[in-house]
Amino acid sequence: MHDDKLPIGPAGDDPNGDRLPAHRGSQLQPAGQGTALALDLFNEKRVDEDEIDLLAYWRILVKRRWLVLGVLGTVVALALVATLMMPPVYRATATLQIDRESLQVMQIEGVGTAEGAAPDFLQTQYELLKSRTLAERVANELGIDEGMLERLASATWLQRARAALAADAGEAQAGEGDPAAEEEAVLRSAARLVRDNLVVEPVRNSRLVRIHYDSTLPAFSARVVNAVADGFIASAIERKFDASSFAGKYLEEQLALAKGRLEESERALVAFATKENIVVTGEAGVSLEGQNLGALNAALASAQDERIRAQAMWNQVSGGGALPADAIGNSILNTLQQQRATLNAQYQQQLKTYKPEYPSMLALKGQIDEVDRQISQERKAIRAGIKAEYDAAQARENMLVAQLAALRDKTLDVDNRAIDYNILRREVDTNRQLYDGLLQRYKEIGVAGGVGNNNISIVDRAIVPTGRYKPNLPLNLALGVMLGLMLGVLVAFVLEFLDDTLKAPEDIEQHLRLAVLGIIPMLKKQTVASAMADPRSAFAEAYRSVRTALQFSTDHGVPKVLLVTSPSASEGKSTTALTLARNFAQLGKRVLLIEGDLRNPSLHRTLGARSDTGLSSLLAGAASANQVIMDTDDERLKVVLAGPLPPNPAELLSGSRLLSMLTVAAEKYDQVIIDGPPVLGIADAPILSNIAGGTLLVVQAGETRIKTAQAALKRLAAARARVVGGILTHYDAKVAGYGYDYASYYSYGTQPRLAGK
DSSP: OOOOOOOOSOGGGOTTGGGOTTSOSGGGSSOOHHHHHHHHHHHGGGSOTTOOOHHHHHHHHHHTHHHHHHHHHHHHHHHHHHHHHSOOBEEEEEEEEEOOOOOOSOOSTTTOOOOSOOTTHHHHHHHHHTOHHHHHHHHHHHTOOHHHHHHTSOOSHHHHHHHHHHSOHHHHHHTTTOHHHHHHHHHHHHHHHHHHTEEEEEOTTSSEEEEEEEESOHHHHHHHHHHHHHHHHHHHHHHHHHHHHHHHHHHHHHHHHHHHHHHHHHHHHHHHHHHHTOOEETTTTEEHHHHHHHHHHHHHHHHHHHHHHHHHHHHHHHTTOOOOHHHHHTSSHHHHHHHHHHHHHHHHHHTTTSOTTSHHHHHHHHHHHHHHHHHHHHHHHHHHHHHHHHHHHHHHHHHHHHHHHHHHHHHHHHHHHTHHHHHHHHHHHHHHHHHHHHHHHHHHHHHHHHHTOOSEEEEEOOOOOSSOOBOOHHHHHHHHHHHHHHHHHHHHHHHHHHOOBOOSHHHIIIIIOOOEEEEEEOOSSSOHHHHHHOTTSHHHHHHHHHHHHHHTSSTTSSOSEEEEEOSSSSSSHHHHHHHHHHHHHHTTOOEEEEEOOSSSOOHHHHHTOOOSOOHHHHHHTSSOHHHHEEEOSSTTEEEEOOOSOOSOHHHHHTSHHHHHHHHHHHHHSSEEEEEOOOSSSSSHHHHHHHHSSEEEEEEETTTSBHHHHHHHHHHHHHTTOOEEEEEEEEEOHHHHTOTHHHHTTTTTTTSOOOTTO
């Protein structure tokens, strides 16, 4: 069926020019309220930018699960191969107990000490266990020769390479032709072998230390560990013996010197005391006058104390104060006072019955007066006794003061003459103390050297190991699994971070700010034609869903003239345009499908049709409308192919003929769909988007880059295009990591139902 009612004149000739699709009215606003509300609902989930979306990470891992599993398998395989290639290594272990002890050679300041209980004592012992001297001693005792070194050589290529890099070439050159040098080189190699494979492991919170040795020969490992333990103990004993021997010789020399100085100082002291007629008693060397002066001074102090106490008591009594308690306790005053209190109580009791003039009352009153007189006399006697005691104490003090003054003069005279004596005596005491200390320490060192005390002991000797220590296959595989998982996850996240393509519908909403009108699943085994032929397929249902979404994309339904474009080529725009055209035709609408890509058209290949005339012929004025509009297998669907490729597609599209054609087509047909060219790189798509009533952007999942799609949207926005939404094509939910979220959207109801369900 051909339509020859489509004019090709300028737009100004059309009386209905106010209804052209290019007219920018309310229908060309960016989006409807429903789409904006839908985007706002989606954006509610992204209010907090700092929130960690664990589900997003899980989707990344599910999407790249084969990469993670591949890296995991590779690492585990490498770990397995490396483990199987390693030679078996056997570890022998011995346990030592290292007690702290203090080896003090001399306790006299200035002579010398050696402290063994310093804070770093145990660390020093650990370093001694790994010392070169001990390793050489063990190598000598075990007789490690070149043959043994070759047997114990590293078996893996990596270990051989490390051993070759660590080898000392200078030793080999120095030992050529010299037996002594060769023997020394072998000894150094053996000592290095002992040191490199020796492991010292301190036991925490104890004085125990475990010694491990690893080698490929189990018996050799046990021999080395036991030899190290025995050699360490022997070395410690030898060091102590050497220290004791040196200290003994040193002390002998010091004792001879100290003895001579002591004898000389004693002779000088005796000679000086004889000359000055100085007599001293006691070990302190105090003269007789000094001793008497000290005793007299002590007596004077005691007398002064007695006088002060007596004076204080007398001052208290003479001033009318109360009598001292100790003075009252030594008299009958308390008894008299108790007697008076008893009589007074009787008097007061009988006064209630008799008058004071009564004879018994008068007799009782006389007794009370007599007791009062005795109390007064007793008080006077106590005061007199206190006065006498004070006078006696004062007199004794005065006598002692006089004697002390006389004795002080004598003592000072003796002290003046004994100054040199005291100097000589102190020298004698110093020499004697030094001599006694040296003699005592000399005896202790002799005893210690004879006993051979040792603070290191073997708790458990090493036995020949029965099982290999490494390589540990389960441990290495576990480490390989852990490392492989970590590396695989890291690679997956890095690739996902570097992958800046649009992969899911959320990416379109988030990065492009477009409503997703449809998600087209990827066809793995079917072709587009076979998928569309099956109305119950997920592919066909997806495009029907797009058709439904387009009916609500604007406030007046589907844009009359709809442009289907994409940021780049081969993203599914031609398939989308043809499929949508067929779906709208299935609704009974008259649909015109225009192949608007004048540079690389592909719609004609999909339809299996070819025409020598097309859109380019119409726009160039070389053909009329009835020549370019073609029939299809659906009488409601008409197609305008691209026609011959023009040299200037942009100039043709920007002319007035296309605008006039679309204006009339919008009145003649219920729906006009343009299969447009890509947006980026050429000016065709922006021109078409400005003329069309709505633009549908098609992006391919996992292929279209975010920056590319954003750049395409910017070009469309610059052309004042109305983008009604986006479509995500070639979408595989399982590959994207979304599982059931989208994989089952359009397959619901496609499986045959079982009976009774």
